[in-house]
Structure formats: structure tokens, C-alpha cells
Amino acid sequence: MDEVDVPSYFLCPISQEIMRDPVTVSSGITYDRESIERWISSSKNTSTCPVTRQPLSSDTDLIPNHSLRRLIQAWCTLNASKGIERIPTPKLPVDKAQIIKLLNEGNALQHQMRCLQSLRSIANENERNRRCLESAGAVEFLATIVANEDSSSSNDEEALYILYRLQISEAGLKKLIIRRSNGEDFIETLMRVLQHGTYPSRAYAALLLKSMFEVCDPIYLMALRVEHFAQIVNVLRDQISKQASKASLQIMVEICHWTRNRIKAVEAGAVSVLIEILLETTTEKRDSEMVLVVLDQLCGCAEGRAELLGHGAGIAVVSKKILRVSHLATERGVRILSSISRFYPTSFVLQEMLQVGVVSKLCLVLQVDCSLITKEKAKEMLKLHSRVWKNSSCIPVHLLSSYPSS
Template sequence: MKDPVTAVTGITYDRESIEQWLLKSKCCMCPVSKQPLPRSSEFLIPNHTLLRLINAWCSANEAKGIDQIQKLKTPLDKVHVQKLVRDLEVPHLYQSTLEEMHALAIESEMKRTCMVEEGVTKAMIVVINKSFKEGKTACLEKAIEVLRLLWNVPTIGNNMKPLVGENIDFINSLTWTLKLQAHNNVKLVNETMLLLKSTMGVADSTLLGSLHIEFFREMVSVLKNNKSLSQQAIKAALHILIQTCPLGINRRRVVEAGAVEELIELELRNPEKSITELIFNLLAHLCSCADGRKHFLLHAAAIAMISKRILSVSPATDD
């Protein structure tokens, strides 16, 4: 136990352990007494007496390799989070506020849950869209990282669909970020691709049909720059293109953006099996239209590549 806190039932737990229990438990109850517990960490009271005993024990056993407990993380106050959201509207507080939000988001899942509940998710979307409309990149990376962290909070559920899945503005903002940072900030491109994959996962069919050719060119550009980007970013680009392909107009746009040639070149570099499976899945979609087959056959190595991969990678690739 490093950070003892007492629940309303009178039982003392380690803060991180009980917070995880409260987050993941379907029925919030005290693990010992089985009495109901509020899900919020605001109701967990620090047990200072036990903390002093723990610190004393650590000091007494320092010679045996017991480390002193580092500075403890304080629980996040909802009022403070609400103030941070308001501070984003104050120009001279903008940067410091985003930096504090980022620091809070990486600390614990409980703090991320609190941030989601107090509207930080929507605030980050507003920041990213505003950056695109004003052409400013200040703190854009922080906002994207915070939104990525908050998206993984279990309680976020279907709340993201009305925020980003029904409006092309957010996808346009992320496309602009990719185009702007393609050669300058690899980390930001990686983060943006993962966020874009999550966004496409909640996008409705109307939005998928309104994607511009520029969007597909940026996805193909990610495949082309595969040596500098993470494997996750490459997989995200492939997943996104596969998801858009059921619409015939999108298949034509993907082909027009030069995807067939880049997919063949990417496969010729012998990527890992999971990437090969995605490449063949996407090629199968693209070759279902005449333009896709034409571009495929124009590549000198296309047929040879298929011949070499058949029966040598996986059943999914074979199919």
C-alpha cells in the first residue's frame, strides 16, 4: 500500500487499487463489506495515520532496498476540471491549460474518467477544429494526445459519435494536421492516425460518402512514408481505407490517390503478417473495380508478388 484511502464504509484501500475496482466493477460495492460505494474518487478520504506508518516502515527498511514513496497523486476535483475547460477561452492561459490537462490525462484512468464527465473531450475537439480553421498549430499536439487518452476511457461509450462521427469538420481538421506535419513531426502524425482510426470507427455512412480525394491522398502518403512512421500508424491507414471501400465512389478515389501502387510497394518490403493481411484485404476491394485492376496490372511486380505470397502467409491472405 502506497497511498491509503478510506472508503465511506470505513475500509482502507490503496488508492490505485480501489479506483481501478470502482472503474471496472459493474456494481459499485465495497470489496470487504459488500456495501454500496460511490464510483467517484471524491469520496475516498486519505488515511494520513496509516500513510505515516508506511513512510516510517520504508525509512526503517531503507538499508534492505526499500524505496521511499514518491510524492502522491492528489485526486482530481471536478470543479478544477470545469475551471480548466473555461480557461481554454482565455488566450494567455491557453497553453498552460492544455499542458496541465495533458499532465492530468496521463496520470490515471480515474482522472481521465473525471475529465470525460466534465466535458474535456468536447473541449479538445473544439480546440482541434479551431486550430484547423485558424491555421494555427500551437498546442495542437497536446490536444490530440489528450483526446486520444480520453477516447480509451471505458465510460465514453457511444458519446463520440455525435461529436465527431456525424460532422466532416473534425476529419478535415485531422487531414490538415497530417498534411501539415507529414515531414516535421512524426510523433504527431502517429497520434493523429490513431485518433483518425477511432473517428472512422464511429463515422456514419453519410460522412464516409463525403470524404474528399485529399483525405485519401493523405492516407496513401502515410503508406508511402512507412519507414519513418510506427507500425500502428500504418495499420491505422490500412484499416481506414478498408472501412471506406464498401462505397464504390470511395474505391475509385482510393485508386485515384495511388493506393494500389503503394500497397504493392509496401508488400514488397516484406512487412509483418498482420500488415500483409490488411494489404491483401484492401487490394481485393480495389481490384473489384476496373480502375483498380488496371492499376494493379500496370505494376511490373504485382502478379509475381501474389504468386509468392499465396499459401505462404496465412489463410486470411489466401482468401
């Protein structure tokens, strides 16, 4: 695209981009609708106009500036040969009354799918529409559909997608957490979806659970049952989608702070599934980090350590990730191996660590750029088991010089 001088009054004062839907606020300043709505909805900016600093309320009228929009469109047309695309005439913004009418129509089963498709279209349009949907009661409407065990799988998928797409506010998520239908809260409903739903429904349920657990009362999280952990682990095992797997890993990081939850996760088969993820060559850096964080948490209990040790590739794959992924992965990997060697200092375990290269890796950790805590942890392990490890032929000669003295 050729260089084009854009008239300054075509630019939004907030984003400094050409306005697609110019609107004027009570202070007389014109902004792009999306930018000023984002400004107003931000809790720290609700009180003032960005330019004049005059008071603005969150429900201030945004008056479309049709004259300016037509000027911008005409200018775009005149400069089309220079690569400027014409800005389309914006749709009239949806209002709360329209949404409430749509939700009422959706209460009739024969109109439900059509209603859901309309809600999807509205939600996908912009942030303003999503906030309007939430304030009009769409979250409650959609949650009711998901909670209804007689609802069709296609309706469930659509409702769950829209709930995820809404990016529900913290207050809305907390309200959803305590919502009850047919004797179960909405987290129980989502757990049921994880167990029996279609792959798309399970993926959206996992994404919603991640958001809900982030604002959930710790007492609730500590009361989760083994079967809840099993459903989250199954999402990881089934590899439903990258997003769902990432969300499930983030959930595991969030809920495995407490020892009682670590034991439940182990009982649900988490350790073997996490190791299998590490064994995959396509595992992304961030996913590897989260897997190692969770494994480190699970190795904080005896059951977790026993499961990792019982997996034929457990020690080897953790060792392999050290110094290959990131500083965080190295730190967590060393911590995991430290837990294993401290609680299981048997000849069999120590020899396995030698054979799969753990000891060589620890010597290398002392030579490279790692955190002081990680180096100290590695040095402590090497010193503790020096009688078995130090004179082994498994350690390359060039690394023996870094082996700490007892």
C-alpha cells in the same frame, strides 16, 4: 531483489499489489485508488464493493487512508536494503472544478500553451484524471483549438496529443463526430490536419480518426470522398510513424467494406502504396496482414484488380507473402491471386504467375497446414489453368505430384 514477506493488509484486494495510494470506500474496505477507480468506472462493476458486495455508486467518495499509507512507506524504507523502493506520497487528485478553472484560463490566447501543458501533465498521470478531464469539457476545448485555422502549429500538436492521450469514451467520440465548427465537422477538421499539419499533428490526427471511425455511423463512412482516402493514403506513403501507419491501415480495413469506398481508395492511389509497403523488408507481421486484407478488399472491384496487375511487382510480392507471414496472410494472398487469375486469364498474366512462382506456391499450399477454404481456392486455380500451367518447367519436379488432376 530478495524475497520479502509483504503484510497482507498492504495489498490491494483487487490487484494483490502493494497499495501506492490507499483509499477507503463507503463499505469500509481499503483499496489502491487506481484499482478501485478502474473497478467503479467499469460498467459491469459499478454497483458493488469488490469485497463486501455492498452497493457503490460511480461518484462514491474515496477517502485517503493516510495512516495506512505512512505504514506502507515506513515498511518500504525498512526493507530498502532488500530492493524495496519507497512509495512516494501521492499528489492530491485533480477535481472537476480545478480543470474547469484551467480551461477558462486557456480561453485567453496568451495563456493557451501553458494551459495545454498543464492538461498534458494531468492526462499523463492516470486514468482517473483522463476521465475527469473529459467530464469537465476538455475534449470540446481541445477540439476548438484544433478547428481554429489561426491556431499555431505547436498548439495544434499539443491539443491533438492530449485528445489522443485522453482515450475518449465512445459517447465522447460520437459527440466529437457531430461537432461542427466554422461549417465543418471534426472529422473534416482532422482531414485538414492530415493534409496541412506537421508530422506529429498528422500522426495524432490519424490515431484519432481510427477511434472515431470505429464508432462512426456506416452512412457517414460510405459518404467519404476520394480526397479523404487520399489523405489517409498519404499518411501511409509518408511513413510518419509506425503508430500512424498502423492506424491508417486499420482505418482502410474499416472503411473498405463497401464497394463504393473501394473504388475511392483505388482512385486515391492506395494499391501502389500498399504494394510498396509489402515490398519493404522491415514490414511487421501484423502490418503485412492488414495490407493483404485491404488489397483483397480492393481486388473486389475491377479498378483494384487493374491497379494491382498494372504494378510491376504486384503479383510477385503477394505471392512472396504466402506461407511466409501467417495463415491470415496466406488466405488473403491466395484470394487476391484467385481474383486476378479469374478476371484476367490472359496468356501474359498466366505466364507471369508461372515465372514469379505463384503456381509453385499454390502447389505448396496443398501440401502444408492451411485452412480448407484456402486449399480449395488454390486447387480451384490450379485446375482452372492446368492447360497452361501443369506441364511447365517452371514448377519444381517435387511439387508436380501435388498438382490436382483436372
